[in-house]
Amino acid sequence: xxxxxxxxxxxxxxxxxxxxxxxxxxxxxxxxxxxxxxxxxxxxxxxxxxxxxxxxxxxxxxxxxxxxxxxxxxxxxxxxxxxxxxxxxxxxxxxxxxxxxxxxxxxxxxxxxxxxxxxxxxxxxxxxxxxxxxxxxxxxxxxxxxxxxxxxxxxxxxxxxxxxxxxxxx
Numbered sequence: 001x002x003x004x005x006x007x008x009x010x011x012x013x014x015x016x017x018x019x020x021x022x023x024x025x026x027x028x029x030x031x032x033x034x035x036x037x038x039x040x041x042x043x044x045x046x047x048x049x050x051x052x053x054x055x056x057x058x059x060x061x062x063x064x065x066x067x068x069x070x071x072x073x074x075x076x077x078x079x080x081x082x083x084x085x086x087x088x089x090x091x092x093x094x095x096x097x098x099x100x101x102x103x104x105x106x107x108x109x110x111x112x113x114x115x116x117x118x119x120x121x122x123x124x125x126x127x128x129x130x131x132x133x134x135x136x137x138x139x140x141x142x143x144x145x146x147x148x149x150x151x152x153x154x155x156x157x158x159x160x161x162x163x164x165x166x167x168x169x170x
Contacts, residue, residue, distance in 0.1 A: 017149070019055045027060060027148045028067040038066070043080065057145060062086060064141040065106060072134050078110035085113040104138045
């Protein structure tokens with residue numbers, strides 16, 4: 001039996017930074033195994049360089065949003081629904097999130113999905129909701145990624161190269 005080659009994402013433009021699985025796991029506060037599982041299930045599919053997974057900034061932000069929704073109790077089915085929306089709508093707005101100081105929020109109950117940058121609209125959505133709505137600040141996820149880039153890796157005693165220590169979130 002011959003296995004079909006896995007489709008990989010296009011190469012990033014030369015000015016786009018890429019992230020390793022360890023960096024993504026650290027930023028999103030998820031395990032490496034969770035990233036692998038999401039890749040295997042095609043929730044988020046990074047580029048593959050040999051056996052390494054390589055993520056672009058847009059994928060990292062998407063993963064941090066997924067992680068937030070999962071921590072809020074969203075099922076994978078609801079997360080996929082949100083992802084489909086993000087893939088359609090976020091592509092147009094992601095550059096704005098990364099560069100601008102505006103606050104962009106994802107408001108969802110798993111069925112209805114809103115991407116809002118105006119606080120008064122967010123309040124209206126929450127007031128008029130017929131069931132619990134969840135809020136994820138996409139801008140905060142982008143800031144979290146930018147902050148992780150500024151933090152230098154710590155040197156472990158006795159090692160000649162930097163390593164990153166992982167702290168599990170409770």
